[in-house]
Amino acid sequence: MLTRRTLGLSTAAFALAAGLSGMAPTMAQAQQKTVVEFWHGLPQPLGGQLEEVVKGFNASQDKVQVNASFKGSYPEAMQAAIAAFRAGNAPHIVQMFEVGTATMMAAGPAIKPVYQLMQETGATVDPKAYIPAVSGYYSSKDGKMMALPFNSSTNIMFYNKDAFQKAGLDPNKPPATWPELIAAAKALKASGASCPFTTSWPTWAQFEQLGAIHDTPFASQANGFGGLNAELKVNAPLYVKHVQTLVDMQKEGTFRYGGRDNKPDGLFPSGECAIIHASSGLRSRIAKEATFAWGAAPLPYWPDQIKGEPKNGIIGGAAFWVMTSPKRTPAEYKAVSEFFTYLAKPEVDAKWHMDTGYVPVTFKGFELAKAEGFYEKNPGADVPAAQLTRTPTTENTMGLRLGNLPEIRNIIQEELEKAFQGQQPVQQALDTAVQRGNVVLRNFERANKN
Amino acid sequence: MQRRVIFDNKLLPYLLLAPQVAVTLVFFIWPAAQAIWQSVHIQDAFGLRSEFVWFENFQVVLSDPNYVGTVKTTAIFSVAVTALSLGVALLLAVLADSKIKGARAYKTLLIWPYALAPAVAAVLWMFIFNPEIGSLGRLLNRLGYDWDYRLNGDQALTMVVLAASWKQVSYNFIFFLAGLQAIPRSVMEAASIDGAGPARRFWSITFPLLSPTTFFLLVVDMVYAFFETFGTIHALTQGGPGKATETLIFRVYQDGVVNNDLGGSSAQSVILMVIVIALTAVQFRFVERKVHYA
Numbered sequence: 044m045l046t047r048r049t050l051g052l053s054t055a056a057f058a059l060a061a062g063l064s065g066m067a068p069t070m071a072q073a074q075q076k077t078v079v080e081f082w083h084g085l086p087q088p089l090g091g092q093l094e095e096v097v098k099g100f101n102a103s104q105d106k107v108q109v110n111a112s113f114k115g116s117y118p119e120a121m122q123a124a125i126a127a128f129r130a131g132n133a134p135h136i137v138q139m140f141e142v143g144t145a146t147m148m149a150a151g152p153a154i155k156p157v158y159q160l161m162q163e164t165g166a167t168v169d170p171k172a173y174i175p176a177v178s179g180y181y182s183s184k185d186g187k188m189m190a191l192p193f194n195s196s197t198n199i200m201f202y203n204k205d206a207f208q209k210a211g212l213d214p215n216k217p218p219a220t221w222p223e224l225i226a227a228a229k230a231l232k233a234s235g236a237s238c239p240f241t242t243s244w245p246t247w248a249q250f251e252q253l254g255a256i257h258d259t260p261f262a263s264q265a266n267g268f269g270g271l272n273a274e275l276k277v278n279a280p281l282y283v284k285h286v287q288t289l290v291d292m293q294k295e296g297t298f299r300y301g302g303r304d305n306k307p308d309g310l311f312p313s314g315e316c317a318i319i320h321a322s323s324g325l326r327s328r329i330a331k332e333a334t335f336a337w338g339a340a341p342l343p344y345w346p347d348q349i350k351g352e353p354k355n356g357i358i359g360g361a362a363f364w365v366m367t368s369p370k371r372t373p374a375e376y377k378a379v380s381e382f383f384t385y386l387a388k389p390e391v392d393a394k395w396h397m398d399t400g401y402v403p404v405t406f407k408g409f410e411l412a413k414a415e416g417f418y419e420k421n422p423g424a425d426v427p428a429a430q431l432t433r434t435p436t437t438e439n440t441m442g443l444r445l446g447n448l449p450e451i452r453n454i455i456q457e458e459l460e461k462a463f464q465g466q467q468p469v470q471q472a473l474d475t476a477v478q479r480g481n482v483v484l485r486n487f488e489r490a491n492k493n
Numbered sequence: 494m495q496r497r498v499i500f501d502n503k504l505l506p507y508l509l510l511a512p513q514v515a516v517t518l519v520f521f522i523w524p525a526a527q528a529i530w531q532s533v534h535i536q537d538a539f540g541l542r543s544e545f546v547w548f549e550n551f552q553v554v555l556s557d558p559n560y561v562g563t564v565k566t567t568a569i570f571s572v573a574v575t576a577l578s579l580g581v582a583l584l585l586a587v588l589a590d591s592k593i594k595g596a597r598a599y600k601t602l603l604i605w606p607y608a609l610a611p612a613v614a615a616v617l618w619m620f621i622f623n624p625e626i627g628s629l630g631r632l633l634n635r636l637g638y639d640w641d642y643r644l645n646g647d648q649a650l651t652m653v654v655l656a657a658s659w660k661q662v663s664y665n666f667i668f669f670l671a672g673l674q675a676i677p678r679s680v681m682e683a684a685s686i687d688g689a690g691p692a693r694r695f696w697s698i699t700f701p702l703l704s705p706t707t708f709f710l711l712v713v714d715m716v717y718a719f720f721e722t723f724g725t726i727h728a729l730t731q732g733g734p735g736k737a738t739e740t741l742i743f744r745v746y747q748d749g750v751v752n753n754d755l756g757g758s759s760a761q762s763v764i765l766m767v768i769v770i771a772l773t774a775v776q777f778r779f780v781e782r783k784v785h786y787a
Contacts, residue, residue, distance in 0.1 A: 118751050128539055128540075129539065306643075447754075457735050463644050486757075489544075
């Protein structure tokens with residue numbers, strides 16, 4: 044008994060000593076450096092790649108230590124940040140998905156806009172260095188940068204070249220318009236393909252991008268940029284015609300509904316579906332998993348619904364927001380701004396773009412990737428950036444600034460599913476979506492009025 | 494007199510109760526009180542602006558046709574899960590309790606599913622039912638049956654009922670098995686000698702003597718179906734297609750966590766709390782009368 048107790052005690056003492064000695068250097072370091080807490084919402088492998096970027100910054104200087112921690116998916120990271128703010132303990136930086144932008148902007152004193160941070164700390168991140176479709180999404184009405192853009196993506200089309208060949212289609216001429224896509228899908232079906240065409244992100248790809256490309260509003264008040272009193276416009280003729288097309292294609296077996304958000308992603312690399320509209324970020328997975336020749340192309344458009352050429356698509360992905368806390372010191376804000384200046388460097392941007400499949404967010408980053416010959420080695424990898432930059436942005440292609448957009452996306456997906464099930468005609472489905480979505484917008488307006 | 498000898502100290506009983514009371518206060522009463530406070534306010538996500546609105550959140554929730562639909566879905570779902578998991582567990586327990594070869598192995602195997610987390614179980618079900626990668630899903634489609642739970646609401650509901658029940662069968666099975674083993678053999682033997690067949694013996698002796706267990710499980714399963722099936726639904730269908738598999742608890746999560754509508758979500762929590770309290774009270778008041786405690 045005695046020996047056992049002595050043994051236990053000595054083990055405990057040893058562990059304690061080891062723990063203390065192990066901690067000592069890190070504590071000493073932490074005292075010298077300003078520590079910045081950074082919460083992100085990227086699962087592996089992207090989360091690890093993001094943490095590499097943070098490590099790169101930490102190694103590049105010796106005054107600031109950024110601690111990156113994974114807080115679950117985007118909505119979970121958002122919840123964690125909100126709860127921490129309510130407890131007076133918000134992280135310095137939180138990564139927020141693009142659909143949370145309006146919520147963050149309405150948060151007033153909870154956030155410190157990036158332009159203000161830069162003014163106060165004397166650092167410079169030039170908004171003009173960023174691709175307008177990217178910076179516009181995260182800017183206030185008068186063009187001031189509210190958050191730092193980082194990982195942005197857009198929707199593009201991936202297609203199976205082998206399946207195109209088999210169906211007698213030219214594998215180097217992907218469909219550029221919807222009538223061409225419909226014809227291609229028919230040919231694919233005739234050649235025995237069980238799923239000619241599917242779409243990931245039904246709301247993002249088939250509503251938000253569709254509106255931007257055709258310069259048609261998704262919501263009034265310049266897609267919500269003009270004020271909280273915006274109303275949805277997704278029951279306009281363009282959207283009705285488009286969804287009706289998808290419903291008809293589904294009936295004749297040329298389109299398959301693969302589920303919500305990014306659930307359908309796997310249908311393409313497995314070879315099941317020959318064409319998919321998906322996030323440009325799907326590229327790395329396809330490159331890893333697909334056992335067939337494939338290509339990437341811009342999203343198709345409706346020639347009869349468009350004036351002039353197709354406009355730029357809008358972005359998805361996330362940006363970095365600076366949060367406030369009663370305990371914050373100027374030194375900490377200074378540290379945050381140094382981190383942001385590092386992230387805005389073209390070489391950091393270009394490396395992140397080439398490693399992950401996200402689009403370059405700065406013009407110089409795009410140029411750098413070009414100069415390194417990335418697009419020659421990876422044909423089609425420049426499609427997302429090209430689609431984002433092909434025209435100057437209009438008020439319909441800047442992005443969306445709508446409160447509780449995640450909920451609106453779900454409402455549209457729900458009503459879409461009811462239309463695909465044949466429970467309701469397309470016009471009625473979209474009318475209901477508008478009506479339900481407007482209730483969400485009115486509630487947001489009410490909860491956030493000053 | 495004897496009582497006074499044991500609790501001589503007036504303070505001691507309260508002291509002994511204190512930990513339990515503290516846990517109840519911190520983990521049950523406090524959050525419930527917060528939910529009630531939230532349910533009468535409209536607030537932005539960050540809690541910067543708050544407006545007292547009396548019962549407007551409740552009014553909005555209750556007048557929402559989608560909420561009524563969700564109540565219906567929840568009723569169908571809970572009754573189906575409870576009935577299916579009780580029925581299957583009872584059948585399996587009776588079979589495993591009879592004298593068969595390898596009864597021990599069967600018993601162990603039947604308890605296994607309980608050790609699985611709901612989300613993991615749901616992923617396993619997806620490998621069975623998914624139309625593209627699921628074994629059964631692919632087979633059904635190849636046989637010409639149009640199986641796609643992403644678009645067919647009835648198929649989706651059937652699938653989540655199956656997945657949720659399967660998890661609970663193990664739990665029910667353990668209790669039924671224990672209940673069956675507590676039934677005196679002499680009573681069964683006497684009935685056999687009197688010429689009662691297996692069915693008659695089951696309905697006249699086993700079932701009534703099992704009723705305390707059945708009643709307990711009825712309450713537990715109902716609460717399970719209401720609250721603990723969230724993980725299964727979240728991983729399998731996320732309430733879709735449309736709103737075909739959206740239950741009350743899933744909507745509370747969706748409105749509160751995803752949609753940042755704390756007032757509406759809290760109002761729903763309060764409604765849910767009232768429903769479950771009422772259901773349990775009804776069960777104790779009416780069903781328990783028929784229960785035969787040995």
